[in-house]
Amino acid sequence: MTEADLIRLFVSPFLPDEVLKGVGDDCAVVKVGQESLLITTDTMLEGIHFDLGYFDPYHLGRKLAAVNLSDIAAMGGRPLFATLNLEWPPSRGLKEARDLSSGLLSRLSEAEVALVGGDTVKAPRIGLTLTIIGRPEGQGPIYRQGARPGDIIYVSGPLGASGAALELLRKGIRPPEPLLRAHLDPQPELNLGQQLARDGLATAMIDISDGLGIDLFRLCQASGVGAEIHASFIPYPEELDLLPLENPPLFYILAGGEDYRLLFTAKEERGAEVQGLGAYPIGRIVSGDHPVLIDEKGRRRNISFAGYDHFR
């Protein structure tokens, strides 16, 4: 059984017209009366997605919010309301719960999101489900599916920091501050996502949650196109060259995951506007069906490998 097998079982066989997008993008998009809504939800389980050995409850709360906010950012949306389902062991102290709450509420209030409800249940281990409802800005939502050959591919910032930090944390090494921060307290790029939607700049967008390789592959699949990106154009933190890591920087860039940067495409003629927003061009959409990386020596590599599948 793969994760995809499981997901397929829970897809409605038909959807009403009010569902503009079901499974298969960063958020579901639905219409209620005259309004379009974005809906996203994530579950994080102790022992699977986090380990309180190196994740304090405060930052866990912030990250839970950030992961969901990043999905709203990736549609060019404004987040509005959240619900929390808290699975909590009665043996845990009230202090851990208070720290978790204060991290979660701090990150939500930075994004002007109100926590409006949820459910609290007894459980053997901590489990957290956050659901956020938002609205697309301007000309949004921006889907994964609008990229066309000739479009320029951008990332919103350096990649690989979070994956490298996780490797060090698992070995009991404290990563340098910027890498640690990238892993424990990622910054959802709401302002950039909203600006791209208001200005109608991005033709397609996704957030980089599992690594540039698989997430660019997803964008290509949704758009029915291929991509060529240049290794030397991809920004990454210099620490990846300096630290005693198990792999070269490109590994963390392509497959490290949890960067929560935006990956998007735009028409070439709007390049000056996009770069004015601080994004980095890394290549171009081409006809085809998968992404190719061109390395420093001009060699072409297929990078459409799948991410890690927990269920396989």
Add this chain to the structure above:
Amino acid sequence: MTEADLIRLFVSPFLPDEVLKGVGDDCAVVKVGQESLLITTDTMLEGIHFDLGYFDPYHLGRKLAAVNLSDIAAMGGRPLFATLNLEWPPSRGLKEARDLSSGLLSRLSEAEVALVGGDTVKAPRIGLTLTIIGRPEGQGPIYRQGARPGDIIYVSGPLGASGAALELLRKGIRPPEPLLRAHLDPQPELNLGQQLARDGLATAMIDISDGLGIDLFRLCQASGVGAEIHASFIPYPEELDLLPLENPPLFYILAGGEDYRLLFTAKEERGAEVQGLGAYPIGRIVSGDHPVLIDEKGRRRNISFAGYDHFR
């Protein structure tokens, strides 16, 4: 630590005007542009909320949906969209997942609700979180807080069947069919809830999920009133008198839980309209702050006892 301590930690210290109701009713109520939305969410964990020893996956899926749909019914709402967060052990077969999905999707499609997204994660035990978004009908939403002294109190159907069935199932006894069905496959009362909202009939409403005692207490607290109900007026299935149960019928009526009937109040002058919808009058709202039961011998009993607290 009590469940209330924990919930209090996750309540936003302040809420924007767009939040018409946060924690403290059957659904949160929010405004997006011109539209009001209802949001409800429930988590059910294996070993805590259900046991696949007597709950087959198909009915588990149906019940997960019914529990959430009942919350929408209790606001006088129409459910529209759902998301599912599935915690699933890789060791479980695909057949169990398929049965769960088919139960869930059958109940959702009966209510014309589209499953639009979610999250799937590996877990040691099955955990299910369903979130439903809906809209209030007519003059709704109907809150818990609008009951006034003089209003008549109604329930939408017989009570106690589910709690009695659970007692038998836990002892390995198969309950008679109507009781078994009440526990495994409760019917959310969407039509009645919507009718009450369209006609502006109910002054306050809640669904009976934890038992008539605690749920009537909650309605009284939210409305700032007391209540007098008559034991002899409360409908219950005759099986409660005939089966070898550990307690008298009144126990299952007041504290059995999981009936998912609607409990509501209406002005006395609209009694004919309400009874035309098939609801049962069981007493009257009075000034005060808690519900009182008047038994067959005219004795008054305080029934504002708290439900079972998993965290205490």
